[in-house]
Amino acid sequence: MALFGSSKKNYSTITVKKRDVPDGLWMKCPSCGEVVYKEEVAANLEVCTKCNHHFTLPRQARIDLLSDPGTFEEWAGNIKSVDALGFTGMQSYVQKLEANQSKSGWDDAVTVGGCKLNGRDIGLGVMDFSFLGASMGSVVGERITYLIERCTKEKRPVLLACASGGARMYEGMLSLMQMAKTSAALARHAEAGLPYIPILTHPTMAGVMASFATLGDLIVAEPEALIGFAGARVIKETTQQDLPEGFQRSEFLQEHGLIDKVIPRSELREQMSLILDYLCDK
Amino acid sequence: MSAQFSLPFESPVHKLESKLKELEAFSQEQDIDVSHEINNMKDKIEQTRNNIYANLTAWQKVQVARHPNRPYTMDYIESMTTDFVEIHGDRIHRDDRAIVGGFAKIDGQKVMIIGSQKGRDTKSNVETNFGCAHPEGYRKALRMMKLADKFNVPIVTLIDTKGAYAGLESEERHIAEAIAVNLRECFNIKVPIICVIIGEGGSGGALGIGIGNRILIMEHAYYSVISPEGCAAILWKDRAFSDQAAEALKITGKDLLKLKLADEIIPEPQGGAHADLQKASENLKLAILKNLEELNTMSAEEILQDRYNKFRVMGEFEGSVE
Incomplete structure (x- = not known):
């Protein structure tokens, strides 16, 4: 760094730029590189107004998108993650949880509940990657299992917006077993003849993919979402293979016949409602 | 050996x-x-x-579980069963040698035995892909389980894998779906299932044949959501901390018993299973027979409910969902 000097004057041009583009109003789309107006993007369901790049849709906005106004009632909201292993790492699990809770205002990585979608009673779950990478701890597994079990009892279809980096390491094997628990509940939901549709959003990986995210009657995904089991870096390291263009993206999965349909966010609500019409109305 | x-x-x-x-x-x-x-x-x-x-510390147990002389599924099948009829392939793509199995008799009792298989030299390691199954391995396992279910033969799985294979072909043939379907379908199997971690229990790849009414673990085996090296690389940013990660992840039989994720630890002979295959086999056989005897008294309905209840309560949190 000394080569370039340390005078703060060097950075004065940035301050001028900042005045031109007030912080928080505009953003640069990482996909097309265009500068877009944040409010416009938000109003467009967090989809780039120039190139249709799908940004992360915040949890509440996702719930609002997939439920009729005022109908969402949260279920299993009273459970809290605990540090069952007494995890001894660089940072404690409790610290990690508290940091994520205060940053996000949510208590854990998933919200589930009952609501109506175009007048139909459904169960809805929304996973939130911004909370600890939507990793699957006991609370995440329990809420999803409860959602499925209650919907089996109440004969509701289930929509589950998935996102996850995988297991929650801080909960060790308790985390892994949530894959089994949620899949068990889905076996019974399916046995009852009820529809379940996971909606894969960016990114949905690892343990979540190897359980409830791929157990749908239909599996749908948002455009360009990263979807897979092992991370691309791990695959490269273990196999030294060159990975093809678009590997593990929604469109790649659809081409390979692994998912049913890529649905742009602007059509998601209507498409889900229509598909449920086909699956529910006898 | x-x-x-x-x-x-x-x-x-x-x-x-x-x-x-x-x-x-x-x-x-x-x-x-x-x-x-x-x-x-x-x-x-x-x-x-x-x-x-x-x-042994957790990390040392990982070393023992990976010992190249450690008995693998075929060793146990040879020493503990008779009349083995091996079954091959997933009927779609190929015969994945990382998961082997077939009908066998343990003290005359018929079982479907399915397990991970590793190799001992270059040729067999290539053949078994070092015990890391592709999607077709999990589909082959499920095919064998459904066959056993149809003809009312109890199932024993022996688990010893680093994990499911992370590779391009694995992803293209949908490894995640293959495992997920196994998880779900295993809750519809009406015959008893006993799962034994005999070596490495590597995350989802292990769980893919790990849904049972009983989960047993050999004394020096381990079962973990991520390899200690992988965890150390992510949480400590350095693989040199693998021993600490192994400790923190709580992966030994004793840990799993405490967390109510395993039912029983099967003792190993002095110096580990690799020191005495016959004794290790004998202990494994006794544990399987004892648990089978208990499960054989249950009706199909009870078996299904028992398996559901077992996994339903896994997890720890504060408060109640209702």
């Missing part, structure tokens, strides 16, 4: 063993009777080994 390979923490034993050799050579050369000293030395070796194996 050759005894060439040794683990670093076994070095006190090896030092004593080389001293013993010297002593024996000396005795022969000089024609002096040192049988008393030799016996003392043998006792000391035995004691030292037992001490080491009784106090």
Whole structure:
């Protein structure tokens, strides 16, 4: 760094730029590189107004998108993650949880509940990657299992917006077993003849993919979402293979016949409602 | 099996063993009777080994579980069963040799035995892909389970894998779906299922054949959501912390019993299963037969409910969902 000097004057041009583009109003789309107006993007369901790049849709906005106004009632909201292993790492699990809770205002990585979608009673779950990478701890597994079990009892279809980096390491094997628990509940939901549709959003990986995210009657995904089991870096390291263009993206999965349909966010609500019409109305 | 390979923490034993050799050579050369000293030395070796194996850390157990001489599924099938009829392939793509299985009899009792298989040399390691199954391996396992279910034969799975194979073809043939479908379908199987972690229980790849009414674990096996190395690389940013990660992840039989994720620890012979295959097999066989006997008294309905209840309560949190 000394080569370039340390005078703060060097950075004065940035301050001028900042005045031109007030912080928080505009953003640069990482996909097309265009500068877009944040409010416009938000109003467009967090989809780039120039190139249709799908940004992360915040949890509440996702719930609002997939439920009729005022109908969402949260279920299993009273459970809290605990540090069952007494995890001894660089940072404690409790610290990690508290940091994520205060940053996000949510208590854990998933919200589930009952609501109506175009007048139909459904169960809805929304996973939130911004909370600890939507990793699957006991609370995440329990809420999803409860959602499925209650919907089996109440004969509701289930929509589950998935996102996850995988297991929650801080909960060790308790985390892994949530894959089994949620899949068990889905076996019974399916046995009852009820529809379940996971909606894969960016990114949905690892343990979540190897359980409830791929157990749908239909599996749908948002455009360009990263979807897979092992991370691309791990695959490269273990196999030294060159990975093809678009590997593990929604469109790649659809081409390979692994998912049913890529649905742009602007059509998601209507498409889900229509598909449920086909699956529910006898 | 050759005894060439040794683990670093076994070095006190090896030092004593080389001293013993010297002593024996000396005795022969000089024609002096040192049988008393030799016996003392043998006792000391035995004691030292037992001490080491009784106090293995989590990371040391991982080393034992990966010992190249550790018995694999086919070793147990050969030593503990009779009339083995191997079954091949997923009927779609190929016969994945990382998961093997078929009908067998344990003390005359019919079972479908399915397990991970590793290799011992380059050729067999290529054939078994080092015990890491592709999607077709999991689909083959499910096919065998459904076959057993149809003809009312209880199922035993022996788990020993680093994990499902992470590769391009694996993803293209949908490894995630293959595992997920196994998880769900195993809750519809009406015959008893006993799962035993005999070596490495590597995350989702292990769980893919790990849904049962009983989950048993061999004394020096481990079962983990991520490899200690992987966890260390992510949470400590350095693989050198694998021993700490192994400790923190709570992956040993004792840990799993405490977390109510496993039912029973199967004792291993002195010096680990690789030291005495016959004894290890005997212990495994006894544990399987005992658990089968209990499960065989249950109706199909009870078996299904038992398996559901078992996994339903896994997880720890504060508060109640209702």
